[in-house]
Amino acid sequence: MPQTADISVLIVSYKSVDTLAGCLAALTAQSLAPREIIVLENGSPDGQRVRAADMPEGVRLVESDENLGFAGGNNYLATLAKGAWFALLNPDAYPHPDWIEQLDRARTIYPAASMFGSTQFVANQLDTLDGTGDCYHALGLAYRSGYGRPARSLPEGEVFAACGAALFIKRDVYEALGGFDERFFCYNEDVDLGYRARLQGYQVIQLASAAVDHVGYGSSGRRSEFATYHGVRNRLWVFLKNTPGWLFWLLLPGHVLVTGLLWLSSLRFGQGRVFARALGDGLAGRRDIFLTRAEVQKARRVPPSAIARMMNWNPIDLLTRRAKVRLLSRQKP
Structure with a gap:
């Protein structure tokens, strides 16, 4: 066999x-x-x-x-x-x-x-x-x-x-x-x-x-309304649901600013309305997301600083798609 x-x-x-x-x-x-x-x-x-x-x-x-x-x-x-x-x-x-x-x-x-x-x-x-x-x-x-x-x-x-x-x-x-x-x-x-x-x-x-x-985007298309809608709405939910403690308040202004800039950028592709609808629906669901957030943060075992260390902070990283990889040696069980 x-x-x-x-x-x-x-x-x-x-x-x-x-x-x-x-x-x-x-x-x-x-x-x-x-x-x-x-x-x-x-x-x-x-x-x-x-x-x-x-x-x-x-x-x-x-x-x-x-x-x-x-x-x-x-x-x-x-x-x-x-x-x-x-x-x-x-x-x-x-x-x-x-x-x-x-x-x-x-x-x-x-x-x-x-x-x-x-x-x-x-x-x-x-x-x-x-x-x-x-x-x-x-x-x-x-x-x-x-x-x-x-x-x-x-x-x-x-x-x-x-x-x-x-x-x-x-x-x-x-x-x-x-x-x-x-x-x-x-x-x-x-x-x-x-x-x-x-x-x-x-x-x-x-x-x-x-x-x-x-292949990628095999069933939805990269700039389809479907992809834009779910990408925008879910991006907001990821941030609201998971960003821990003081890191949430530190990063919130930047997230709001970049979301506004991305909405302006979406107008170039004729997707301003679907972007706005996704954002509106994301905010409309904030009550359920914040209830889940309470559960997620209660189960958290690491400090916000540990999350911050694994984030990318350089704005150029977004344009260059630079990886953030923490090199590890082979581990012991």
């Missing part, structure tokens, strides 16, 4: 018929097989749904009649999975042949860590990065570090959060955190999860050797 890792690969598929086959082909050709691969058909329209007949041998398909979002879809899959670790993978991300092997190896190299991010290359442009972990700027803006930059050097070490397109997380930690916040639906839900993990003292490690080729 071939060797397997105690890892459940979870894939939420929405209008992904053009990319999922390549993703699954790459998974079934891994040098180390995962324990299981589960795909959720997440309420795609007729004609764009994946079917059981499309699944390679050993891949389990479950179906939802409604779109649960990336957050709700992964939470649902997590209840079905059996592995001790979850490997979340976008249907438009094609893992390199040793991806599972490198993820499994990382558990030994960094035994104190509970979350890992993968190096993401732009599909069909393998000399260009799609991302090397999620950074969080002090202005309250998250960005994928290295996006669009040449793949000259690949960082490895502690980062603020891991991108959900190819995220590796310990099952009991995912469950302890309550999984993704389903109010987010999609966009910034991975930053929110990583932020909450960091507040509780969990480490997030960006891996250089675990890699995928990522």
